[in-house]
Amino acid sequence: MSIYKNSKISVRQFCILIMIGTVGDSILVMPTITAVSSKQDAWLSMLLAFIGGLITGGLFAAIANKLQRVSLYEAIRQRLGVWFGGFFFLLFLFASFMCCLTLLSEMIQFMTTQLMPETPVTAIIIFFAAVIIIAYRYGIESYARMGELLFPVFMGLFVMLVVFLLPQVDWPNVQPIMAKGFFSIISGAYPAYCTGFVEMAVLLMLVPYVTGKGKLTKPILTGFTVGGMVLFLVVLLSVLVLGPSLMETKYYPTFVLAQKIMIGHFFERIEAVMAFLWVITVFYKTLLHFFTITTGLAQxxxxxxxxxxxxxxxxxxLVGTVVGTPNIVVYNVILIEYYPWFDITFFLALPIVFLxxxxxxxxKQQKTQQPPQQQPQQPQQN
Amino acid sequence: MASVFAVLALAAATFWLEAPALIRQKQFRELVIFLVLLLAGSALYSALMLQVKLPNPFMFIKWMYAWTGGTSTM
Structure with missing residues (x-):
């Protein structure tokens, strides 16, 4: 890992990477995921997921602070030994590998169904994977700086999306509130929470590269808050503009939202520009998971x-993505029905074990250190 | 078949790009891990090009969590 040995990223860059990573693929799939169970209450599901996400952010911050800029693997190895610690860490890497597959799958599905229907799937993955590989090879400092540069672009496009959609808001779309009860809201919140927040456990891999020795609670929670707010606004706008039926049936409601922008019949069809917004976020989340796999294997x-x-x-x-996505229907069933359990096991339960x-x-160390510290004091007391 | 040769050419190019530096610096552990991954990647990619039926990695997740009945049963 010589390329990363002396690499450092600022706390601000760390925070931006978390923000972009949290938004990730969720900006594309979140409205559908939440609307499947909770219909017009999708925004409430997202709000619940957001609160859960902040608590999870606190958990990740506690682990990050405990690590004290030591790599996650090093910390586990010191406590569990090479074999047992290595096994636990490989489970974490396996989860990141699977997450990378889901992100690439979502990217190719989005590109082939919405933007480039006649381009072969393999070509899209090759180009997307090539950019990720190149970014990784340039080093963490380069893509953290790039994130800093792209973040204002991302926020600008997002604000544009929100502002231009405001005239199309239809408030009766949110009614009736909680018509199907609280359990449908929880059912919608669960996959949203897992996809949006739990998968960001990979931020723990960035901890050794953050400058300074200070606590990382603030940047982590800020990242989760901003990312969560973006996701909440996207789901709320989807409910208000599209309504629950369209949200549930359309695979990419956010893309449909962008298609709805129409200002005075001269400013319209800007969805291709808006697509840049989610290409940035999916790219960064994939890169963070790819970073975890590659750096983790090297460790x-x-x-x-x-x-x-x-x-x-x-x-x-590439092979895993092509094989793993036979068609969008099979993939979405697994993503909504089973993948949240996988996320909970490997990105939440496993970090709790680490903590x-x-x-x-x-x-244990404190207990073993106490007697030698007390021994010299005892003769003085006597 | 041409696509398989393309995959093998990519693997050879990757080896030519990475291996000499590793050998020169006597990083044999790195070389072994690199070769294992490269062989696995090339074999899988070739199998994909030859349209060999490979197991779907997401089905593993479905199999792993079938006992939950999915999130819709929550």
Missing amino acids: VFQLKESKMLTIPLGMIL ILLLAIKK
Whole structure:
């Protein structure tokens, strides 16, 4: 990992990476995911998921602070040993690999169904994966700076989307509120929470590269808050502009939202420009997961370099994506029905285990350190 | 078949790009991991090009969590 040995990113860049990563693919799929269960209450589901997301952000912040700029693998290895610690960490890498597959799948589905229907799927993945590989090889500093540069563009496009859609808001779309009860809201909130917030456990891999020694609670929670707000506004606008029926049946309601923008019959059909907004976010989330896999593998096998793993891993990801997405219907059923459980197991339960380990082993160290510290004091007291 | 040759050419190009530096710096552990991944990637990609039926990785998730009955049963 020599390319990353001296790499450092600022707290601000770390925060921006979390913001963009949180929005990630959720900006595309979140309205459909929430509307399937909670219909017109999708915005309430998203609000619930947002609150859950902030609590999860607090958990990740606690782990990040406990790490004290040591890599996650190093911290686990010190406590569980090479084999057991390596096994736990490989589970985390496996989850990131699967998440990378879902992100690439969503990207190709979006491109082939909405923007480039006649382009072969493989060509789209090759180009998208190539950009990710190149970004990784340039190093974390480069793409963190790029994130800093693209973030205002992203926010500008997002504000434009919100403002231009305001004239089309139809308030009766949100009524009746809670008609199907509270459980349908929870049912909609669960996949939204997993896709939007839990998958950002990969931020723990960035911790060793953040400058300074200060606590990371503020940047993590800020990132989750801004990202969550963006997602909440997207779901709320989808309900208000499209209504629950369109949200549920359209695969990419956000894209339909962009198509709805029409100012005075001269400013319209700007969805292709808006597509840039979610290409940025999906790209960054995929890059963070790709970073986790590649850097993580290099750490587990104690390699001095990691960039040579990028092309072979890219090839494996390409195959996994093509095989994993036979059609959009099969994929969406798995994504909504089963994938949240996978996220909870590997991106929430596993980090909780990591946090318990970090806390428990520290207590052990304190206990073992106490007697030698007290021994010299005892003769003085006597 | 031409696509398989393209995959093999890509693998050869990747090897030519990465391996000499690793050998020169005597990073043999890195070389082994790189070769294992490259072979796996090339084999899988070739199988895909030859239209060999490969297992769907997402079906593994479905199999793993079938006992939950999916989120719609919540």
